[in-house]
Amino acid sequence: MSEKDHKVSRRQFLTYTLTGVGGFMAAGMIMPMARFALDPALKAGAESDLIEVCDVAELTEEPQKFSFTFNQVDAWYESDVTHDAYIYLSGDEVVALSPTCTHLGCTVTYGHEEHPDGFRCPCHFGLFSKDGINVPGTPPQRPLDVFEVTVEDGKVFLGQINQRT
Numbered sequence: 827m828s829e830k831d832h833k834v835s836r837r838q839f840l841t842y843t844l845t846g847v848g849g850f851m852a853a854g855m856i857m858p859m860a861r862f863a864l865d866p867a868l869k870a871g872a873e874s875d876l877i878e879v880c881d882v883a884e885l886t887e888e889p890q891k892f893s894f895t896f897n898q899v900d901a902w903y904e905s906d907v908t909h910d911a912y913i914y915l916s917g918d919e920v921v922a923l924s925p926t927c928t929h930l931g932c933t934v935t936y937g938h939e940e941h942p943d944g945f946r947c948p949c950h951f952g953l954f955s956k957d958g959i960n961v962p963g964t965p966p967q968r969p970l971d972v973f974e975v976t977v978e979d980g981k982v983f984l985g986q987i988n989q990r991t
């Protein structure tokens with residue numbers, strides 16, 4: 827081959843350069859999004875970690891709010907996250923409800939003067955019974971979510987949160 831055959835035209839040079847730079851930039855944008863989307867799937871079992879929240883002896887038949895903090899690693903960011911749960915005794919069973927309203931995600935409270943034996947949401951006045959079942963005719967269309975509960979040595983541990991229908 828002659829030296830002339832190896833010459834790259836200006837058009838080819840621009841095509842190669844722009845393709846390379848464009849590919850590099852696209853990879854830079856797509857990789858973090860893919861990592862973010864797949865992150866929970868890459869951490870199998872991470873959501874099933876149990877967190878100690880309180881002693882069984884502290885519980886009554888009336889839901890009480892407990893806060894608990896756990897370490898969360900989200901892609902490259904690690905932080906301490908605090909969540910709440912309403913926990914109570916139903917016979918021998920320990921029940922833990924999420925305080926997040928299933929309508930649009932506001933935080934419900936238990937024992938409001940307008941709904942003393944249940945949960946009330948301040949945003950659109952959604953109501954739930956003590957066991958977290960949504961009251962028909964109010965905005966929420968499904969019950970409050972429940973935590974998986976494990977009791978060991980008199981301590982209450984909360985695990986994954988589950989939806990009810």
Ligand code: FES
Binds near residue numbers: 948
């Ligand atoms: S967010 Fe709770 S009723 Fe709308």
